[in-house]
Amino acid sequence: MKEMIWLIPLLPMLSSLALMLGSGSFSRLIIGVLGVGSVGAAALLTLLTGLDFLAQPEPYTVSLWTWMQVANFSPGISFYFDGLTLVMMSVITGVGFLIHLFSTEFMEQDASYARYFAYLNLFVAAMLILVMADNLLLLYLGWEGVGVCSYLLVGFWYQNSANGQAARKAFVVTRIGDTAMALGLFLLFTSLGTLDIQTMLGVANSKWQVGDLMPLIACLLLLGGAVGKSAQLPLHTWLPDAMAGPTPVSALIHAATMVTAGVYLIARTHGLFELAPTAMMVVAVVGLATSLMAAFTALMQSDIKRILAYSTISQIGYMFLALGVGAWTAGIFHLMTHAFFKALLFLGSGAIIHCLHHEHNIFKMGGLRRKMPVTFWSFMIGSAALAALPMTAGFFSKDQILLQAYQLPEYGVWLWLGGLVGALLTAIYSFRLVFVVFYGKANTQPDKDVGWRMAVPLSLLCLLSLIGGYFIIPVQAVFPLSTDGHPAHWVEYVSISVPVIGVIVAYLIFYSKRLDVSRLVQSTVGSRLGDFWRIGWGVDYLYDRLFVRPYYGLSALMKSEPVDRFYGWVVSINQCFNYWLSQSQNGRMRRYLVSIIFGLIVLLMLALQLTPEVF
Amino acid sequence: MDAIPLNHILLVSSLLFCIGALGLMIRRNIIFILMSLEVMLNAAALAFVAAGAHWGQPDGQVVFLLILSVAAAEVAVGLGLVLQVQRRFKSLDMDRANRMGG
Amino acid sequence: MLEIIFFYVAATIALIATVMAMTRANAIHALIYLIVSLLAVAVIFFLIGAPFAAALEIVIYAGAIMVLFVFVIMMLNLGKAGDARERQWMQPKIWAGPALLSLILFVELILMIAEVEGAISGDMVTAKQVGQALFGPYVLAVEIAAMLLLAGLVGSYHLGRRYLEREQ
Numbered sequence: 001m002k003e004m005i006w007l008i009p010l011l012p013m014l015s016s017l018a019l020m021l022g023s024g025s026f027s028r029l030i031i032g033v034l035g036v037g038s039v040g041a042a043a044l045l046t047l048l049t050g051l052d053f054l055a056q057p058e059p060y061t062v063s064l065w066t067w068m069q070v071a072n073f074s075p076g077i078s079f080y081f082d083g084l085t086l087v088m089m090s091v092i093t094g095v096g097f098l099i100h101l102f103s104t105e106f107m108e109q110d111a112s113y114a115r116y117f118a119y120l121n122l123f124v125a126a127m128l129i130l131v132m133a134d135n136l137l138l139l140y141l142g143w144e145g146v147g148v149c150s151y152l153l154v155g156f157w158y159q160n161s162a163n164g165q166a167a168r169k170a171f172v173v174t175r176i177g178d179t180a181m182a183l184g185l186f187l188l189f190t191s192l193g194t195l196d197i198q199t200m201l202g203v204a205n206s207k208w209q210v211g212d213l214m215p216l217i218a219c220l221l222l223l224g225g226a227v228g229k230s231a232q233l234p235l236h237t238w239l240p241d242a243m244a245g246p247t248p249v250s251a252l253i254h255a256a257t258m259v260t261a262g263v264y265l266i267a268r269t270h271g272l273f274e275l276a277p278t279a280m281m282v283v284a285v286v287g288l289a290t291s292l293m294a295a296f297t298a299l300m301q302s303d304i305k306r307i308l309a310y311s312t313i314s315q316i317g318y319m320f321l322a323l324g325v326g327a328w329t330a331g332i333f334h335l336m337t338h339a340f341f342k343a344l345l346f347l348g349s350g351a352i353i354h355c356l357h358h359e360h361n362i363f364k365m366g367g368l369r370r371k372m373p374v375t376f377w378s379f380m381i382g383s384a385a386l387a388a389l390p391m392t393a394g395f396f397s398k399d400q401i402l403l404q405a406y407q408l409p410e411y412g413v414w415l416w417l418g419g420l421v422g423a424l425l426t427a428i429y430s431f432r433l434v435f436v437v438f439y440g441k442a443n444t445q446p447d448k449d450v451g452w453r454m455a456v457p458l459s460l461l462c463l464l465s466l467i468g469g470y471f472i473i474p475v476q477a478v479f480p481l482s483t484d485g486h487p488a489h490w491v492e493y494v495s496i497s498v499p500v501i502g503v504i505v506a507y508l509i510f511y512s513k514r515l516d517v518s519r520l521v522q523s524t525v526g527s528r529l530g531d532f533w534r535i536g537w538g539v540d541y542l543y544d545r546l547f548v549r550p551y552y553g554l555s556a557l558m559k560s561e562p563v564d565r566f567y568g569w570v571v572s573i574n575q576c577f578n579y580w581l582s583q584s585q586n587g588r589m590r591r592y593l594v595s596i597i598f599g600l601i602v603l604l605m606l607a608l609q610l611t612p613e614v615f
Numbered sequence: 616m617d618a619i620p621l622n623h624i625l626l627v628s629s630l631l632f633c634i635g636a637l638g639l640m641i642r643r644n645i646i647f648i649l650m651s652l653e654v655m656l657n658a659a660a661l662a663f664v665a666a667g668a669h670w671g672q673p674d675g676q677v678v679f680l681l682i683l684s685v686a687a688a689e690v691a692v693g694l695g696l697v698l699q700v701q702r703r704f705k706s707l708d709m710d711r712a713n714r715m716g717g
Numbered sequence: 718m719l720e721i722i723f724f725y726v727a728a729t730i731a732l733i734a735t736v737m738a739m740t741r742a743n744a745i746h747a748l749i750y751l752i753v754s755l756l757a758v759a760v761i762f763f764l765i766g767a768p769f770a771a772a773l774e775i776v777i778y779a780g781a782i783m784v785l786f787v788f789v790i791m792m793l794n795l796g797k798a799g800d801a802r803e804r805q806w807m808q809p810k811i812w813a814g815p816a817l818l819s820l821i822l823f824v825e826l827i828l829m830i831a832e833v834e835g836a837i838s839g840d841m842v843t844a845k846q847v848g849q850a851l852f853g854p855y856v857l858a859v860e861i862a863a864m865l866l867l868a869g870l871v872g873s874y875h876l877g878r879r880y881l882e883r884e885q
Contacts, residue, residue: 587716589709593648594640597818604825618836619724619765625833627728627761629826631735633819638739640815643806646744646790650751653782654735660774661758668765668837673850676770676842677858680851683777684862688869690782694789695876701793702879708806 002052005062005079008045008089009128011038016121023114035117036100039124043093050086057083057474061134075195078134083474087332088131088264091339095256096124098457102347103248105453106354116156120252123149127257131264136185136195139265143181143229146258147174153253154245163244170238177228177235181265184221188272191218201271208275219272219279223286226262230316232290237540239313243305247350250305255312255346256339263319263335270328270479281411284324288418291317293537295425299432300534303360304349307433310536311386312342314422318401321419325412327404328479334397340468341385341394344461348378351454352437355446362433367442372449376438378458383434385465387427387499395496396469398423402495416491420498427502428509435510624665631658645700645707649693656686720764720839727764731757742803744790748783755779765837769844 015038019031026034059082066076100120107116126149130142148171155167189195191214192203208215226232231239231254239259243250253259266273266283273280291314298310315338322331352359352368352375359365369376385394402423406416450458535541584595635654642648660682667675697707704711734754741747755778762771851859 585716587713589712590640590643594815594818597636597640597822601818601822601825604822604829608825608828618838619721621835621837622830622833623724623728624761624765624837625830626827627731629823629830630732632826633823634732634735634739636822637815637819640818641739641807641811644744644803646786646793647739647747647803650747650786651739653778654738654751654754657755657758657778661761664762664767664770665765665837668767668839668842669835671838671840671842673842673847676767676847677850677855679767679770680773680847681858681862683773684866687777687782688865690785691869691873692876694785695873697789697793698877699879707793707795707799 002049002060002081003062004045005049005081005132006064008042008049008093009125009132011042011045012121012128013125014038016118016125019114019118019121023118026114028108028113031114031117032104035121036097036104038121039093039097039100042124042128043090043097046086046089046093049081050090053081053083053086054474057477059083059477063134067137072193073189075135075137077138079132080134080197081132082478083476084264084267084332084478085131087336087473087475088260089128091260091336092124092127092131092257095339095343095461096252098460099248099252099256099343099347102251102350102454102457103246105451106248106350107246112156116153116246119149119152119156120249123153123253123258127261130261133197135197136188136200139197139268140178140181140185143178143225143261146253146261147171147178147229150174150242150253150258153249154242156245156249166238166241166244170242173235173238174228177225180221180223180228181225184218184225187214187218187221197268201269204272204275210275211277212275215272215275216279219269219276220282222265222269222272223279223283226265226320227286228262229265230259230262230320231313232262232286232317232320233293234539236290236294236313237536237543240306240309240536243303243309247305247346247353250309251343251346251350254309255342259312259316260319260335260339263316263323263331266320266323267328267332267479270323273323274326274480280324280326282324284321284405284411284415287317287320287322287324288415288422289317290314291321291422292418292425295422295429296533297536298429299425300530302363304352304362304365304433304437305346305360307362307429308342308345308349311345311426311430314426315342315386318398318419318422321405321415322401325405325408325415327401329473329475330397330400330404332475333473334394334401336471336473337385337393337397337465337468340461341382341392341465344378344382344458344465345386347454347458347461348375348382351375351378351450351458352446354454355448355450356444357447359444362436364443365437366440366444367438368446369438371442371446374450374455374458378462379434379438381462381465383430386430387503388423389427389499389503390496391466391469393465393468395499399492399495403491406491420495423495423498424502424505427499428506431503431506432510435506439511621665621669625662628658628662628665631655631661643709645697645709648709649690649697652693653686653690656682724761724764727757727760730754731761740807742800742807744795744799744803745787748786748790752779752783755783764839766839766841768841769847772844 015034019026019034023031059080061078061080063076063078066074068075100117103116103120107113110116123146126142126145128142130139130146133139133142151167151171154170155164157163158167185195188200192200192207194200194203204215228235239254242254245253273283294310294314294317298307298314301307301310315334319331319334319338322328322334351372352365355372355375356365381392385392388394388398402416402419405419406412408415532538584591632655635651635658638651638654639648642651660679663678663682664675667673667678700712701707731754734750734757738747738750738754741750755774759771759774759779762768762774
């Protein structure tokens, strides 16, 4: 089985190719079977490989061929398999399979059924290449691949130009991050001489000291790439707009897998980051700031998918916080649990949207508890996990992060406090969503409930969100052991109780309406602050004024071809002279005779000047 | 015998040449233009012969003979062209043959 | 002394005749004046000791080429209408520009010949000397002139033939 791990990304890729080529001639059933089956087969193979690995936990490399050979640069198409890879692959193929199954019902009525599954399979293949890559160049290949698929899927309903714009925005913003990452790759190659990850970490350790400048710059550049792909400050603006794509796409790409690519990158190159403590601090601060900002914004949103999008941004901020304080295992663990409950939440919202004729505004929903029970329980469990209520999967992972943050010397307390505020807000906004949508008066009636193809993935994800906290991920050999000390018990109690307080606050405000915050919200300070939070703290506005508009202005300027105008002048001067001189060719012989005599006069004049007097 | 100054002859020659050029530019009839060309050729021939006589060598007259042959051939062909022009345009106006403009 | 007087007289005649030739309206009159001019130039040739050139001038230039002109003009049969047209074409106002250009040309030529020193002694260069020169160093030029005359012959025959056929 070890030697065949290249089958795992190959199956979805072949299926994608087949669907693209034969999209006209397959029936819906075949398309569904191909699309879901390929990812299902990949998941099965991952399971087998994983069992193999757990029996004998030795990391290994499978090398397929040399990609290119230029001077002393010869990256290969080779896959590296260890515990981290196993975790990522399981998440991708497992959650991916469930989402594919969900999509068969969600996209049933869509005309471009085959195209959808082709893109989705291609995405899974690219993501698998990303996590299985042995060297950073192959990782970059997967990185770009998922970027392209994200563009294709966000702009899936391209007939509406707003979707195309959102897709472009996603692509361009992540591109900025990708450029930073490419620069980081160049720097690493020129300094270390190789892009092979394991070799690179060894060379880096021998070549660089902790706190050197070069690892700092390289890590900051890699962080730039991670920030773009994982939608953190300052490159997070694309993710809320990317909700224009179909909801399963948002579940797979923008909750479970692509946005975690940045986290994976930092975790994979943790050896480099440990050589640059300043970079790690930057990671933690970026994560925390993003987390808080997104949490405040999520509180004021009214579109169900945008709430979940900002929630994703916020949770990935937690993962960055974990990585930044050196809690590698906790970060990856939170990645896994987040994949479970966020996919669950997104698929639940997909079910709601599907059954309520594509209604997105939560204030137009309400009272869905009775009509859609499966969805209701999915949301309940998912939000509980999101808010990190005790005994859910989210509880274990988030708790680990906060505790390890607290233990960091010097700044740990502040990070921990920030994390607590974020946890409080998370609980409030997630249960705000639950109470507004599922309780209260029903404003829109659902016309159906979910079928088995939606219910089964939802149920499975519910199960995973509950028991996922008890998984022990096999990454002990990958990451260095973190400090084992336990903080004081009061820290733990505070961390546990804050989410519960948040749920109670949400209950009081949105359900029983006992706590009246409307005066606070409608006061001038309150409404100003609320508006500011709702528009995402003005970052979009800032970027629009600072970058987008000047760029469009410059394009409009260039559209009138100012440089060509100079050459146009040269041409028109030529034409002018041509016009004047061609007047002399009028065919009138006597004019020609006069001009001959005139030429003779000029020649004689020259002769008089030039030749010495020979007479 | 007193000698004729050379530059007087050359003066006469250049005066004849300029008169021929004047006629060339003024006249509109093709026949007269050809006639002016003959005047100019004759003036040049005079200069050659005078120069040859100045040096006492036959070279001037040899060139004169060559100029003569050139003039003869040119007049023959030129008058043939005049006949064609007359047939085609029904007039001897030089300005009528102006189609090769652009 | 005598030569110089004869020279000036001949030169004057040549100049006046040429001017008259340029300004006549009737083509035959202009040609006659031109023939007079050529004869005057032949006299000048005699005076400077180039009898062969003078003979050639009379026989070929005045005797053949000008006669050819006369034949063609008579064949064209311009008549009184032609004279009137000529007069109409030669209005005084068109003389200004060409006269200016000719004047400038003349001034330049004068400047170029101003410093020429020397006189013509009048020693004869006989026909025999010319013949020796023609068959000596200039034999190639003679051959080429012969070819040129052949080309002129063929060309004029071809150009003139169509005219005759059409007329008949």
